[in-house]
Amino acid sequence: MARFALENRILDPEETLDRDALAALQGRRLADTVRRARAVPRYRKALEALGVRDEDLRGPADVRRLPFTVKDDLRQSYPLGLLAVPREQVARIHGSSGTTGRPTFVAYTRRDLETWSGLVARFLVAGGLRPEHTVHVAFGYGLFTGGFGLHYGIERVGAAVVPSGGGNTPRQVRLICDLSAEVLICTPSYALHVGEVARAEGLRPGDLPLRYGHFGGEPWTEEMRGEIERSLGILAFNNYGLSEVIGPGVAGECPARDGMHVQEDHFIVECLDPVTLEPVPDGEVGELVFTSLTKEAMPVLRYRTRDLAALDRSPCPCGRTGVRMSRVRGRSDDMLIIRGVNVFPSQVEEALLRVEGTAPHYLIEVSRPGALDEVVVKVEVRPEDFRDEMRQMVELRDRIDREIHAVTGIRMIVELVAPNTLERSAGKARRVLDHRKVAPA
Amino acid sequence: MKIRQLSLFLENRPGQLRVPCQVLGDAGIDILTLSLADTQQFGILRLIVKDHERAKQVLEKAGVVVNVTDVLAVDVPDRPGGLAEVLQGFEACGLGIEYMYAYSVRSRGEHATLVFRLSDPDRAAALLQARGVRLVGAAELFARAGA
Numbered sequence: 167m168a169r170f171a172l173e174n175r176i177l178d179p180e181e182t183l184d185r186d187a188l189a190a191l192q193g194r195r196l197a198d199t200v201r202r203a204r205a206v207p208r209y210r211k212a213l214e215a216l217g218v219r220d221e222d223l224r225g226p227a228d229v230r231r232l233p234f235t236v237k238d239d240l241r242q243s244y245p246l247g248l249l250a251v252p253r254e255q256v257a258r259i260h261g262s263s264g265t266t267g268r269p270t271f272v273a274y275t276r277r278d279l280e281t282w283s284g285l286v287a288r289f290l291v292a293g294g295l296r297p298e299h300t301v302h303v304a305f306g307y308g309l310f311t312g313g314f315g316l317h318y319g320i321e322r323v324g325a326a327v328v329p330s331g332g333g334n335t336p337r338q339v340r341l342i343c344d345l346s347a348e349v350l351i352c353t354p355s356y357a358l359h360v361g362e363v364a365r366a367e368g369l370r371p372g373d374l375p376l377r378y379g380h381f382g383g384e385p386w387t388e389e390m391r392g393e394i395e396r397s398l399g400i401l402a403f404n405n406y407g408l409s410e411v412i413g414p415g416v417a418g419e420c421p422a423r424d425g426m427h428v429q430e431d432h433f434i435v436e437c438l439d440p441v442t443l444e445p446v447p448d449g450e451v452g453e454l455v456f457t458s459l460t461k462e463a464m465p466v467l468r469y470r471t472r473d474l475a476a477l478d479r480s481p482c483p484c485g486r487t488g489v490r491m492s493r494v495r496g497r498s499d500d501m502l503i504i505r506g507v508n509v510f511p512s513q514v515e516e517a518l519l520r521v522e523g524t525a526p527h528y529l530i531e532v533s534r535p536g537a538l539d540e541v542v543v544k545v546e547v548r549p550e551d552f553r554d555e556m557r558q559m560v561e562l563r564d565r566i567d568r569e570i571h572a573v574t575g576i577r578m579i580v581e582l583v584a585p586n587t588l589e590r591s592a593g594k595a596r597r598v599l600d601h602r603k604v605a606p607a
Numbered sequence: 608m609k610i611r612q613l614s615l616f617l618e619n620r621p622g623q624l625r626v627p628c629q630v631l632g633d634a635g636i637d638i639l640t641l642s643l644a645d646t647q648q649f650g651i652l653r654l655i656v657k658d659h660e661r662a663k664q665v666l667e668k669a670g671v672v673v674n675v676t677d678v679l680a681v682d683v684p685d686r687p688g689g690l691a692e693v694l695q696g697f698e699a700c701g702l703g704i705e706y707m708y709a710y711s712v713r714s715r716g717e718h719a720t721l722v723f724r725l726s727d728p729d730r731a732a733a734l735l736q737a738r739g740v741r742l743v744g745a746a747e748l749f750a751r752a753g754a
Contacts, residue, residue: 547616547649547672554614554676554724555705556644556651582649584618586670 170421171401172378174484177291178284180431181486188487191431192226195459200232203465205250208243209233212467229434229457234443234468240270240410249273251463261309262409262508269309272409273463279318281460282412285429286319289418292427292484293403294378295349297324302347302376304356305383306332311413312383312506316351319415325349332356335363342374350379353506354386354394354402358537361397371399380405382414384503385494387603404493410469411456417491425478425490432460435489436468437477440498451476453498454491472498500598502532504539509574511597514543517569521562522551529588530578533601541578543570546585608732608742609677610722611659615652616672619645627652627671634665639752640722642708653708655722657749677728680710680748682718682741690721693740700734702726710748720748 176182183191200223203209212233222231240248240262249256257276261269274282295301301320307313307329320327328345330338338360342350350357357379364374376398382405394402406426407414416433417426428435437452438445446452454471458464476492502509511530518528527546532539545566553559559582567580617623624643631638636656644651656662659675666673683693697704702725710720720743725731732742743751 549667549672549674552614552616552672552674554612554651554653554674556646559616559649559651560646582616582618584616584623584670585672587618 170484171423172294172421174421175291176485177288181288181427181429181488183431183487185487188430189226192434192459193224193228195431196226196229196434196457197223199457199459199461199465200467202250202462203467206248206465208239208248209250209465209467226434229436229468232457232467234455234470235466236470237270237410237472240272245271246273248464248466250465251275256463258314259309260311260314260409260413270410272311272413275462278412278461278463281432282315282415283318283322285412285415285432286315287322288429289403289405289415289426290316290319290323290325290349290380292418292420292486293380294401295320295323295325295380299325299348300328300345301325301349301351302328302330302338302342302345304330304332304338304350304352304360306506311407311409315407315413315415316380320351335359336367339364339367339369339374342376343369346375348375348377350376350398350400352379352381353383354381354390355384355505355534355538357381357394357398357402358390361394362537365397371397374399376400379403380418382406383506385496387493389603406491406494408471408473411458411466411471412461416456417488420482420484420486422482422484424482425492427482427486427488427490430488433458435477435491437475437491440470440472440474446476448477448479451492451495472501474498502530502598502600504532504541504574504576507574507576509541509576513574514570514578517573518545518566520569520573521565522548526551527585527588528597529599530597531599531601534603539602541576542581543578544581544583544588546588547582548585608679608736608744609728610655610680610743610745610748612676612678612722612724613654613656613659613662613666614674614676615654615666617643617645617650617652619648619650623650624652626669627654627666630665630669630671631656631662634661636662636665637752639749640708640711642706642722644706655710655748657752676724679723679725679728679732679735680743681721681723681735682743683721685717685719689719696735696738696740697723697725700731700738702731702734720751 218231255275256273258274260272305312379400379402391402403419405418407416417428419426434457436455440453451474454473456469458466473494474496475494478490526548529544531542563580570578639655642653663673683689705724707723
């Protein structure tokens with residue numbers, strides 16, 4: 167009998183389907199998904215180009231016959247070109263968490279929303295949520311799938327939601343105490359911040375009513391889990407999801423807390439070498455690729471997440487049969503997640519371009535000195551940008567600061583540095599130094 | 608009457624001030640006076656040297672960002688209230704001072720020399736001279752320094 171940190175309650179029988187039954191279900195749903203995806207011109211063309219016939223799709227392994235989908239397919243289909251149902255069936259629209267000039271939208275039918283809240287409810291229940299609990303949601307509400315995704319999952323379980331949203335941490339701490347929230351939902355770095363603020367307010371871990379926390383939206387480590395658990399006096403659980411696939415609820419931890427069970431009755435997961443696009447052996451890190459099996463409004467075929475993680479197919483003591491994914495170990499592109507927001511170095515470059523006409527040499531340094539991410543952008547001063555008067559130089563720095571904030575939605579510390587002082591390796595500029603310890607080897 | 612001043616961008620970290628001084632020293636270029644403006648994170652070093660073109664060349668070759676700016680050198684009576692009088696003249700002419708600093712080379716007994724950066728140096732020079740403010744030209748400035 168396995169020993170868990172808490173009672174192992176399983177919400178749906180699908181979570182423990184034996185692998186053969188699961189494969190049969192996946193095969194049926196895959197064929198159905200591809201049939202429905204053909205309503206999208208972009209998918210139809212890609213399927214025809216590869217000569218994929220519906221009758222070829224008999225089991226989950228046949229997912230490998232399908233074309234890949236990447237983020238750029240969503241951008242090029244802006245706003246809702248990948249919609250597979252008539253517009254009047256759309257019940258909600260969310261957007262990517264990135265704040266890039268043009269967001270990417272994802273749509274849900276009424277049934278998709280039911281599916282989604284059911285998936286969120288599964289990992290919440292696995293991680294201790296019970297109908298009698300009160301849950302404090304400190305995720306931002308809005309286009310971002312985190313806030314509303316968790317919100318409706320909590321309601322599905324039957325617990326009470328405090329839709330606090332982001333910001334004003336001392337007030338959040340007060341709300342948690344006054345409303346006796348047992349469960350906290352936010353990004354892991356914000357959870358650490360809540361712990362720091364609570365301590366600053368004179369509260370000790372035992373003084374908070376919190377017992378469990380469900381954290382996602384950015385990569386984190388086992389060390390961070392330990393810190394969060396100590397500072398808040400809770401059990402912390404990891405969950406995974408991305409808006410393009412459905413949002414939070416794609417995978418989540420069980421009481422064994424040794425990997426996140428992918429909800430395989432709704433998604434087929436592949437772990438591929440990002441260069442060859444061939445599967446990597448179980449246990450090795452590769453890029454996660456998801457195919458939705460039940461989504462109606464926006465089915466997604468082999469979506470390349472760019473998230474690097476490993477899969478574990480060994481049986482889990484909790485009884486759930488879904489393959490487990492490791493923590494996200496990094497990205498196969500240069501995307502950074504800063505305080506839960508997706509940021510690309512190209513956005514910083516765009517901001518510099520707006521200020522100075524041509525982009526000077528720059529370096530983005532990311533660290534986590536306390537609980538929250540800190541980003542320093544070092545910008546080399548070019549002779550043509552240099553002015554003799556201090557206020558003009560300060561104004562230059564402030565303009566860069568404002569543009570970066572406008573483009574990325576993130577405040578970064580801008581430092582002007584002397585030319586040719588930033589490292590150039592083999593002619594190719596190094597744009598990012600990430601000092602955060604979020605990718606344990 | 609304008610003097611050409613070199614402005615250098617410096618990062619605020621150890622060694623940043625020494626490098627340009629070393630470069631000028633190696634080239635045999637004498638620094639007549641200097642002033643350093645700084646923020647927490649970067650600074651601007653302003654220098655007056657005799658051969659500013661050659662100085663700019665060697666500094667740029669060493670990778671330093673250099674700007675040439677026109678400034679005025681003004682003789683100010685070396686007695687209590689002397690600077691206030693001169694500044695009153697600036698004010699009367701409606702001249703805004705971007706920054707100023709002292710010229711470190713000895714002047715002729717009864718005067719101290721100050722360096723001013725004004726928004727329109729040509730107009731400022733004409734207005735100040737009309738009011739009898741004593742401007743010091745490059746030739747005289749360098750002669751005083753024995754450069």
